[in-house]
Amino acid sequence: MKELLSILPEGTIILAMGALLIGEITYHGERWRLISWTSLLGLSAALIQTVLAYRLVPEQILANTYAIDGFAIFFKILAIVSTMVTLCSVFWMNELKQSLKVEAAVLVMAGCLGVMLTAAAVDLLVGLFGIVLVNTASSLLVGFHKDRISSADAATKQWYQTVFIGIFLSFGAAILFRYSGSLNIYEIQAAIVSKTIPGVAAALSFALIAMGITYQIAAFPFGMATVDVVAGAPTPVGGYLLSAGRLAGFGLGVRFLISLFASHDSQGGWSSILDYQWNLVLAVIASLSALFGGLLSLIQTSVKRLLCFLIMVETGYLLTGVAVMDRVGVNALLFNLIPHLICSLGAFGALTYFRDREGSDRFDDLKEVLLRHPFQTTLFCIFLLGLVGLPPFPGFIGRFVLWESAMRNQLPVLALVGLTSWVLSLIAAFRLVFILIGGESKAKGILAKELAIERSGLNGTLQLQRGAYLVVLLVPVGLVIYFAEPVMSWAGRSLGFTFW
């Protein structure tokens, strides 16, 4: 009974998904309101239950496959909030057809369930199942505009990604299982330490699992494929892929990499239990992600692609948190995830609005969009600058902690690369902001297109809701700046799993 109570949030989400599907089949009245309220209420209930789970004692449940601990709760909260924001974009924007919104909502919620599973998984199979669930839901969502070539192309690429990530993770897990006879990560770690698993096999397994995870979090070089996927996907789905999809990767990555391939050292951090310092591999990937993301962001002409590369830079920073192998770094990673997710979801939310109204996300078509949509443009600029960590937005506090941690752990190159890529990403962001606020509009045809969309029927309430949920997102941004210390301490406490 207690175990069932522990997974109540997951159960509530499954119930909400079921209710949506049943409602879709049986109810033929005014569906739209029913869909939005059912899903948002279901997620809200799951969120409350998740927060209440802090009152439970940390433990492994369901035959030691699933953890109820601060780390899992932290990621579950982020996953549910990300899903709620994504659903707002799906419901209140026009890019997805009205008739497909139930399916979209169910798939987004299935993705949320996948993230929750990965974050709590202490069993290789459960983690793999969670990742596959997220990616399968994402692949279906990406292909929603199957009449568009770009969407179909993106969906195909996303399917490839799903398959490759699955292969990398499952082969890595299979090697570990072959020698240890267990799927529990803590038992496998003990087997690596006791050399039950040969060094070469453990190293190969690490390489495969790390490849799967870096693919999932859209780090360089795999992130290049994610850029194409997001560019072709419907805009709210793109935002979802880059938030919930990567969240699953970080949840799995932090727990698995640290718990499987590292052990505590005397200085409060971790050290590799493999024959080599695997964190240096992550440091190289982090540096390349930050540098290439920054450089490529400078030459983009599409807002979606630009956001993808800026997020790749951010991925590099977040990966730094694991590469430094100490509590401060991982703590900073978790802290940074909060403003990062809010700002990327906010930016994609505002971009969805532009996509609806302007019919494009290309720089040329969005010139002087400030004049046409001042409110949404201002919000977009705030989220964009927050995403690249410009003060006074909270991202820069997280960056400081990450780079300071890198310097303290004798990896100053990471801080240097971070600073360089930060400059590049800030310049790219400023360039986009300038295009949105200045420069004459070349595409005169946009107005006609805009009017056509206007006529397609958006009532006043919808207009209000479109802006309101984005404004609501500003609140946590402000709170994270003001309450940086408690938020950081919350993130720090969420690392308790490693001390079991």
Next chain:
Amino acid sequence: MFEHLMTTVIMLPIGGAIAQGVFSKKPYLQRYLGLGASLVSTLLLLLGMNALSDVLQPGGEGRLHESLPWVASYAINYELAMDGLNVVPLLLISMIFPVLIALEWDQRKARPGYFALLLLLQGALLGAGFAQDLFLIFFFWAMSAVPVFYLVGIWGGENRELAASRYAAFSTLGNALIFGSILLVYSSVEPHTFLIREISSTKLASAQFDLLGYTFSTSNVAFILFSLGLAMRVPVWPMHGWYTRLSYEAPATVLVAVTSGVIPIAALLLLRVSYPLFPGVLKQVAPVLFVAGAGNIILAGLLAAIQTSFRQLVAYLAMTTFGFTLFGLGAVNSAGIVGALLLQFSFGVAGGGFAIIGGLLRDRVGTDHVLTEKGEKALGGAAVKTPAIAFVSGVVVASILGIPGLGGFVSQALLWIGGYQSAPVLVILCLVSTVFGSAVLLRHYRLVFFGETSTTSSALADLSLRERLLLSPWILASFALGVYPKPLLDYVRPAVEALITQMKAIQ
């Protein structure tokens, strides 16, 4: 009463900026709220100055102080202070911004946000001026880059895109360098802290770090990063390209905000951070500061000679002035540093006034060029038609030239005295070059205001009563500093002397 005075001084303009968004459909309310917030902030600062004069002691000790932990686990503190070092730039900012907002009262109606951005800039600069924690300094300083980018990018001239982009590139790079510097300082001191007063410069001087197999001195690298980072936001050769472009494209009020707001705060930060934290490095690089200052003065003086636009001239004058400032700071003596601080104030009001006159000319007759492309007089004889503009221009030109009785004289005299003690030859060279600058300024003045009244000048309207009232505090401040500088000197000199004593004790 003064418990949170400095926070209130900073937050009032920022609150005013937020209120602009809340009342976006009521333009009149927006303006009154904006001006009100800026003015009340100024009044509170004046109250703070009064309180500071009560606590200041002859030895330079005593300051108003506010401190709260912000992110305690990383020793990041919200610590503000008002003392003799920052009182002058803060006063300047508080005097400038309400006037700038009032000057734009009927302008820029087409797009919302102008007042909000000016207020945000005021709040950020005040914050950077008050801050005593390196992290907080960076927070406000980096924040101050954003409003200028928007102000130039949206309301700038024909080539605003280029001006805004250059500004963004330089300020971003500068901020990253500063961030790198404070990161290095923080990591090198034990226990880790960002508070300037808690960082031991002795320990910092002996700290080293390894990068790519080489060993570097922390204080050397941190000083270079910090000063280079600041240099990206001020008109210093060879990084001055953004500023000369901005001076031509930005609205006049924005040019004043940068010239009289951002640049003085940059000078203050160089003083506030480098003197207590890097005294050894500073002593070593003092000749470099001298040469950089002298280079700036000579180069900008020569370039000013070929300018035909009022606002471009302001840019090169600001470059010259910052050269003087580097000269004063590099002198590492009381006269030089006090002169540098006072020069920020005197040029802030005079150069600001000059830029405003340039803006007025452009708004009213479509040009601020004194010569046409063919080399003929574009304006001329304006003094007859517009005596008030001629008077204000005369005062600001005289102040910039350092004519006795005006603010520029006191500050420049102190600078030369301080500089002569350390580098007499360079001082003489710079004095010769200032003759060029003086000749150019007087030539501009003559071409616009004297001689036969041109057709363009006859269409020029004189200052309105409101404009006269708005500019009068700046003119009065110029005279006050020139005739009776004691009140400001009483704040500044003891603090500077205490800083030098502290620096020598460390060495």
